[in-house]
Amino acid sequence: MSLLRVKGLKVHYGGIQAVRGIDFEVGEGELVCLIGANGAGKSSTLKGLMGMVQCSGQVTFGGTRLSNLATHAIAARGLSLVPEGRGIFGRLTVAENLDIGAYTRRERAYVRADLERMYGLFPRLAERRSQLAGTLSGGEQQMLAMARAMMARPRLLLLDEPSMGLAPLMVQKIYQTVADIASEGVAILLVEQNAHLALHTSQRGYVMESGSIVLSGPSQALANDPGVKAAYLGE
Amino acid sequence: MTALVARLRRNPLLAYGLLAVLLLLLPFLVGAGLGRGWVRVLDFVLLYSMLALGLNIVVGYAGLLDLGYIAFYALGAYLFAWLSSPHFGIHLPFWLVLPTGAALAGLFGVLLGAPTLRLRGDYLAIVTLGFGEIIRIFMNNLDAPINVTNGPQGINLIDPIRIAGLSLGQTTQLAGITFSPPHLYYYFFLAMTLATVFVALRLQDSRIGRAWAAIREDEVAAAAMGINTRNIKLLAFAMGAMFGGLAGGLFAAFQGFISPESFNLMESIMILCMIVLGGMGNVPGVLLGAFLLTVLPEALRYVGDWQRAVLGNVVVDPNDLRMLLFGLAMVMMMLYRPAGLIPSRQRRREFDADDGVAEQEQASLYDAGA
Numbered sequence: 001m002s003l004l005r006v007k008g009l010k011v012h013y014g015g016i017q018a019v020r021g022i023d024f025e026v027g028e029g030e031l032v033c034l035i036g037a038n039g040a041g042k043s044s045t046l047k048g049l050m051g052m053v054q055c056s057g058q059v060t061f062g063g064t065r066l067s068n069l070a071t072h073a074i075a076a077r078g079l080s081l082v083p084e085g086r087g088i089f090g091r092l093t094v095a096e097n098l099d100i101g102a103y104t105r106r107e108r109a110y111v112r113a114d115l116e117r118m119y120g121l122f123p124r125l126a127e128r129r130s131q132l133a134g135t136l137s138g139g140e141q142q143m144l145a146m147a148r149a150m151m152a153r154p155r156l157l158l159l160d161e162p163s164m165g166l167a168p169l170m171v172q173k174i175y176q177t178v179a180d181i182a183s184e185g186v187a188i189l190l191v192e193q194n195a196h197l198a199l200h201t202s203q204r205g206y207v208m209e210s211g212s213i214v215l216s217g218p219s220q221a222l223a224n225d226p227g228v229k230a231a232y233l234g235e
Numbered sequence: 236m237t238a239l240v241a242r243l244r245r246n247p248l249l250a251y252g253l254l255a256v257l258l259l260l261l262p263f264l265v266g267a268g269l270g271r272g273w274v275r276v277l278d279f280v281l282l283y284s285m286l287a288l289g290l291n292i293v294v295g296y297a298g299l300l301d302l303g304y305i306a307f308y309a310l311g312a313y314l315f316a317w318l319s320s321p322h323f324g325i326h327l328p329f330w331l332v333l334p335t336g337a338a339l340a341g342l343f344g345v346l347l348g349a350p351t352l353r354l355r356g357d358y359l360a361i362v363t364l365g366f367g368e369i370i371r372i373f374m375n376n377l378d379a380p381i382n383v384t385n386g387p388q389g390i391n392l393i394d395p396i397r398i399a400g401l402s403l404g405q406t407t408q409l410a411g412i413t414f415s416p417p418h419l420y421y422y423f424f425l426a427m428t429l430a431t432v433f434v435a436l437r438l439q440d441s442r443i444g445r446a447w448a449a450i451r452e453d454e455v456a457a458a459a460m461g462i463n464t465r466n467i468k469l470l471a472f473a474m475g476a477m478f479g480g481l482a483g484g485l486f487a488a489f490q491g492f493i494s495p496e497s498f499n500l501m502e503s504i505m506i507l508c509m510i511v512l513g514g515m516g517n518v519p520g521v522l523l524g525a526f527l528l529t530v531l532p533e534a535l536r537y538v539g540d541w542q543r544a545v546l547g548n549v550v551v552d553p554n555d556l557r558m559l560l561f562g563l564a565m566v567m568m569m570l571y572r573p574a575g576l577i578p579s580r581q582r583r584r585e586f587d588a589d590d591g592v593a594e595q596e597q598a599s600l601y602d603a604g605a
Contacts, residue, residue: 071464072458075461090453100445152460
């Protein structure tokens with residue numbers, strides 16, 4: 001029984017169809033990647049899952065239907081999105097950002113424990129907890145966005161281009177953290193343009209091209225696929 | 236003086252005690268020093284403080300620009316007039332009418348909020364501005380076919396507030412001290428203002444307050460955090476409107492007379508200016524803004540008298556001068572203290588941070604290797 005099951009998901013913006021009816025699944029505790037070129041519909045897929053854009057199709061999460069729910073209700077069911085461009089609250093402090101991440105949770109004692117856990121996972125955020133989030137560097141903002149999403153104790157974490165615009169060493173750090181989070185048993189759906197990185201971190205992958213899934217399978221197999229190599233890995 | 240300040244800092248209880256004594260004696264000090272008329276000005280300072288605190292919830296906390304806020308003040312005032320004057324022959328007690336007025340204003344807050352949920356910034360400002368005008372025009376014209384508002388003439392002879400047989404509208408002797416109506420209303424308004432300050436402060440630090448801050452910063456991200464942005468925005472409109480409705484009821488009882496003229500666009504803008512001048516989102520700043528923008532226009536009335544005394548006649552109409560100086564003050568503020576006189580913690584950091592951001596971005600190029 002998979003945690004997330006998507007059937008025939010379509011996303012349109014006015015007359016333009018960004019996602020043309022795709023099927024995919026993410027298992028409990030699984031790290032799955034969704035790769036593809038610019039404009040393939042990867043981010044639209046994530047927005048569709050979160051109910052942020054007009055979409056149709058069947059989305060089941062942990063046995064319940066998500067279709068037609070509002071974004072906040074979807075978030076409350078355990079999906080947490082780290083949006084493209086991070087979407088941090090720039091004029092609030094790091095600590096306030098993390099606090100809002102735990103908005104749906106009422107057990108204050110556990111939230112406080114999780115906050116300390118996040119500071120342990122991201123020591124840089126601990127140092128800057130009372131600093132305005134907008135003054136952090138790009139990499140630190142990405143860390144904050146991930147930590148904030150984790151504060152909700154999600155069952156499935158949706159990561160949209162976590163490597164975007166970051167220096168190579170920072171990308172390594174971020175991906176180390178992705179692996180750490182996955183090893184704690186949180187399922188992750190990773191959207192990336194950097195196919196090499198995504199396929200080496202994940203267990204399974206889907207390849208998207210102009211709104212459709214054209215290929216899927218174990219990440220290792222995808223990385224060795226001649227078509228993927230030619231189109232995305234530049235080999 | 237500095238020794239006193241230091242002492243007060245160490246002993247907040249003493250500071251609050253002194254403040255309480257000052258606030259209690261204030262109408263008598265002001266009445267003796269500046270004349271009776273100024274006690275009325277003090278009452279208006281308190282009324283505008285409540286209004287500004289209410290608008291601050293909408294604009295300062297939730298970041299929704301509302302240019303029609305005075306409409307809620309009008310609704311509260313008219314409801315008080317309807318339920319407590321000879322106009323309909325109804326005379327209900329204030330403790331029933333004031334909450335009803337606040338509730339009615341809150342309901343209209345939701346009615347205004349619901350269709351504007353998708354709007355932000357300029358668009359929201361235009362729609363709310365229209366709403367404010369619609370309410371005012373309704374008040375102006377609802378005298379036929381059924382006389383609801385008595386049109387431009389307004390409603391007169393509104394009942395004063397009566398507490399346990401004591402009418403706040405009559406000069407009263409208490410323990411050998413003479414309290415005129417403005418004095419009596421001062422204490423009543425002071426209690427109400429302190430209550431609204433308390434509510435405003437508690438809201439700011441609450442879970443709802445954090446949700447407002449999140450929506451103000453990034454609505455899409457806020458929804459992704461599980462915040463019900465629709466309900467939380469409507470709540471901001473409703474809470475702000477309730478403060479306005481309450482102040483409106485107090486205004487009607489205090490004045491004894493209301494007409495649509497008191498609720499024009501300029502009033503909405505004035506209240507917004509109080510928030511911007513004092514420090515958006517910050518309760519002490521908002522209170523200071525309400526104080527300054529209520530007292531300064533009154534003080535500038537004296538400019539006419541000085542002109543007559545010095546030059547023999549009035550060269551510049553004090554009314555024109557008031558607007559001129561007011562405009563000048565706003566421009567200076569925006570140039571030198573854009574975050575307000577007493578900025579909120581966040582706004583201050585934000586404006587301080589602007590200088591620091593460039594440095595930070597520079598540093599971020601290297602921090603991957605750090």
